[in-house]
Amino acid sequence: MTEHIDSARTYILVFLALISLTVLTTAVAFVNLGNFSVVAALAIAVCKMLLVALFFMHVRHSTQLTKLVLAGAMVWLAILILLTLTDFATRGLAGVPGR
Amino acid sequence: MASHSQAETPALREQFNTEAQQKDASTLGMWIFLVTEIMFFGGLFLAYTVYRRWYADIFAVTSSSLNVYIGAANTVVLLCSSLTMVLAVRAAQLGRRKAIVIFLILTLLLGGVFLGVKAYEWNQKYVEHHIPGPDFHFEGVVQQGPAQLFFSLYFAMTGLHALHMVIGAGLLIWLIAQAGRGRFSATYMTPVDVVGLYWHFVDIIWIFLFPLLYLIDRHLGK
Numbered sequence: 001m002t003e004h005i006d007s008a009r010t011y012i013l014v015f016l017a018l019i020s021l022t023v024l025t026t027a028v029a030f031v032n033l034g035n036f037s038v039v040a041a042l043a044i045a046v047c048k049m050l051l052v053a054l055f056f057m058h059v060r061h062s063t064q065l066t067k068l069v070l071a072g073a074m075v076w077l078a079i080l081i082l083l084t085l086t087d088f089a090t091r092g093l094a095g096v097p098g099r
Numbered sequence: 100m101a102s103h104s105q106a107e108t109p110a111l112r113e114q115f116n117t118e119a120q121q122k123d124a125s126t127l128g129m130w131i132f133l134v135t136e137i138m139f140f141g142g143l144f145l146a147y148t149v150y151r152r153w154y155a156d157i158f159a160v161t162s163s164s165l166n167v168y169i170g171a172a173n174t175v176v177l178l179c180s181s182l183t184m185v186l187a188v189r190a191a192q193l194g195r196r197k198a199i200v201i202f203l204i205l206t207l208l209l210g211g212v213f214l215g216v217k218a219y220e221w222n223q224k225y226v227e228h229h230i231p232g233p234d235f236h237f238e239g240v241v242q243q244g245p246a247q248l249f250f251s252l253y254f255a256m257t258g259l260h261a262l263h264m265v266i267g268a269g270l271l272i273w274l275i276a277q278a279g280r281g282r283f284s285a286t287y288m289t290p291v292d293v294v295g296l297y298w299h300f301v302d303i304i305w306i307f308l309f310p311l312l313y314l315i316d317r318h319l320g321k
Binding site for chain 1: 127148153179303306
């Protein structure tokens, strides 16, 4: 891997985007979007995470192996959260015979 | 052994073919560690999600008692520290030794500000009797148990995050001492890079903690 050095300008633009998203997420929180407010908050958080990871943590220029490890981590995290929620989110949906 | 290995670090170790390969191995190792950290925090995020669904009404009231402006300001402080950290890494890549030290010190100071604000917030919780335990009392909620549960999760999550910040600050102090002695250059800056990854990771955790703890039910509160 040949080292890639981003310009300071790039970093400052990413930083300004992160600050704007922080202001946005705070402002949106006061608007009543019903259940969609969770989606909005998490979508903005994921955008911020991607900005930090891709630019500040140099994932953009990382090796394929590093990217694969990160994709694997996301899969494991999804298993942890989504599979657990399949239990908690569906409890009581179907009746249990004998109860 | 320690002094021996320190003298050797800038050079290529025998198990690697090239310096680039050596650097990639260090970066990958750090990422593997951060992946275990993702799973570690993931358990707490999961617990929070489950109980927030379970006690949605009470969590909405209790989470709205947190001061959103302090939380947002602290997010900005942490993002600023990530910017100075990445600029320190960039200075190291370019071999600007003075700039490395300056940006690392700025990062440390901003991290200190974050922890100071966090300490102020925790103290507010103490004053308001919002620390889980015998003195806990949350005004206007019949079920005190779930309210305590929210604050237990709040303290566990922000506490674990703050612990990571303290460790990060320790790493920064060590880096500043090394950088001050001119240890890092364009050809050898792996420690700066790797600590940078750690610092940004801790920032990402806060990027999720802030909306989950402070924001989600804000429109319902009060």
